[in-house]
Amino acid sequence: MPVLLRGPGDHEPDPVDAVREPHALGRHPPPRSRHGVTDRHLLSLLIPAVGGQGGGVLLEWIVDAALADGYPAHGTSIPGVAQRTGSTTYYVELSTERAHEQDGAPIFSLYPVPGALDVLLAPEFLEVGRSIELGFPSPARTTIIASTHRLYSIHEKIATGRGIYPIDRLHEAARVLSHKLIAFDALALAREHGTEANAVLLGALAGSGALPLSGDAYREAIRAKGVQVEANLRGFEAGLAVAARGVAEGAGEGSRGFGTPLAPDHSPAPAAPAASAATSPNMVATRPDVERMTGDFPAELRPVLHQAIARLIDYQDRAYAERYLERLRPFIRAGGLELGRIVARHLAVWMTYEDAIRVAQLKTRAGRFERIRRDVGAEAREIVVTDFLKPDLDEIYGVLPYRLVAPFARWAERRWPHGRPALGQHVRTTTVSGYLRVWLLTLLRPLRPISYRAREEHSHIDRWLAAITRCVAWDGALACEVARAAQLVKGYGDVRRRMVGHFDRILETVLRLAEREAATGGDFEASRSLAARYRALVLQGPESETKAATLVAETLGRL
Structure with missing residues (x-):
């Protein structure tokens, strides 16, 4: 449909077609020429970002670089609803001719046109997917430059199970729907050079050759901005080198440092008195010792077992890791490698449940404060760390001996059946009093095996x-x-109680159905399907838990 624009002095609007074809010209008279309007080609660049990622600074650098190099340019932005929550779109257009070569000022657009984008510069990889969904990139003309690190969206975070969007699908879509793709982990590269990802992406843009701007123009724009000049120049040169080498790395899931669920914490434990469990010889297992402990397990399982043992010893002690292996052995003998791998992973995670003792242990490690100093760039300065804690009654009395608190726990469950009261507190762990307040909880670790929480957790494990x-x-x-x-x-808290309820329900229902199938000589297809469907529904999030409950009710109704 044509867009109608009224000309000066016109009584009727002139038709301006998006695509002027012969049949359109036959229906309408040719448009009159406009003074100062040219058909020169403009280059368009879109930066889809989230507030706080430096997209505004990146926009200013690009516009300033274009103007410094003599190319007329214009930039605009549409901010999101709030900082770090709304998607902010930054859009740049610049002429392919320098100002002195033109016979009139170009007319710029404020918005990108789907399918007519020259450069998509994405500070985070999911933003590439958003732009593809809106139809902006085109395989005929669009250069996509993107950082492959992930900052997970709200929808990915709220899923009870694994809600992360498959990174390989994003990368494949970016490859297919781009004329040229430059994808690398700009955040990791920025951290290596002590700068921010937007400076690295600016360098990648310069190295891609997608815009007719010189490298010196970009550098001058950074200097003119006057903010963290040296650090931003380092990031620019790093990104320039990546793009110049033609590196288009396959997208990995997140930046380095996310680790695996069983990755041990190598940071040193906090300083403690000599009698503390933190200095116990059971805390450390040498590699030959671990090899001996896992010598009778299949070689394919040992990488998982090595991580599990390190985690379990760090969590409790060597005897606790031995208990894990004893629990695992029967399934290796009876169920084979696949069952052993599943049980090995989930058993290690479950046996290292995060009680108040574990939380205190992790929050008072020296390595945690070193990482915070490094992340905020305050290696030589004082920092203030405030931990927001909200333990409920279950978590408070859960670290105490079972015999001592069991009567109170039963009373609390009757008194508050739908959720226990919580004690919210803000603790400054960088002060002596705040640190000791949290660290003293770690001294309860020797009591963990006889604690109320341990009794409950290991009962469910068994x-x-x-x-x-x-x-x-x-x-x-x-x-x-x-x-x-x-x-x-x-x-934690109410969420864990709800999830344990789902676990109990699926176990009870699947076993009842399997007993029925065993008695009738069935192939257990119904039992397998029920277990898989129920688990998948619950892991989708709270909104699907009602469907899971309905599924169980229907199954029980047929028994």
Whole structure:
């Protein structure tokens, strides 16, 4: 549909077609020439970002560089609804001719046109997906320059299970829908050079050759801005080198440092008295010792077991790691490698549940404060760290001996059946009093094996392992599905109580259905399907838990 623009002195608007074709010219008279309007080509660049990523500074650098190099340019932005929550769009247009070569000022647009974009400069990889969804990039003309690190969206974070959008699908879409793709981890590169990702992306833009600007023009724009000049120049040169080498790395899932769920914490424990468990010889297991502990396990499982043992010893002690291996051995013998791998991973995670003792242990490590200093660039200065804690009654009395608090716990469950009261507090762990207030909790670690929380957690673990053992005798695939049910046990406070309820429900229902199938000589397909569907629904988030409950009710109704 044509857009109608009224000319000066006109009584009727002139039609301006988006695409002027012969049949359109036949219907309408040719447009009159406009003074100062030319058909010269303009280059367009879109920066889709989130508030706080430096997109505004990046826009100013590009516009300033274009003007410094003699190219007329214009930049605009549409801010999001709030800082770091709304998507902010930055758009730049610049002429392909220098100002002295033109016979009139170009007319710039304020908005990008889908399919007519020359450069998509994305500070975060999911923004590439958003732009593709809106139809902006074109394989015929668009150069996509993007950082492959991920800052997870709200929808990815609120999912109970793994809600992260598949990075390989994003990379494939970017590759197919771009004329040229330069994708690398700009955030990791920025951290290596002590700068920000927007400076690195500016260098990648310069190295891509997508805009007719010289490298010196970009450098001059950084200097003219006058903010962190040396650091930004380092980032610019790093990004320039990456693009100049033609590096288009495959996108990895997140920046370096995310680690695996079983990755041990190598930071040193906080200083403690000599009698503390932090200095116990059980805290450290040498590599030959770990090899001896796992010598009778399949070689394919040992990488997982090595990480699990390091985590368990750091969490409690060597005896605790030995208990883990003893629990795991029967499933290696009876269920094979696949079942052993599933149980090994989930059992290690479950046995290192995060109680108040573990939280205190992690929050008072020297390595944590060193990382915070490094991240905020305050290596030689004093920092203030305030931890926002909100433990509920279960978490408070959970670290105390079972015999001591069991009567109170039963009363609390009757008194507050739908959620326990919580004690909110703000603790400055960089002060002596605040640090000691948290660190003293770590001294309760020797009491953890007899604590109320340990009794409850290990009771559920034993029930889970018994259910797997029972299913192994029926069907190996069913045993694997029951083993995966441990994914449901996660979270803190009310969330964990709700998820444990789902775990109990799926275990009870699947076993009842499997017993029915075993009695009738079935193939356990219904039991496997129920376990997989229920787990998938619960892991989608709270809105799908009602569907999971309906699924169980329908299944029980048919038994």
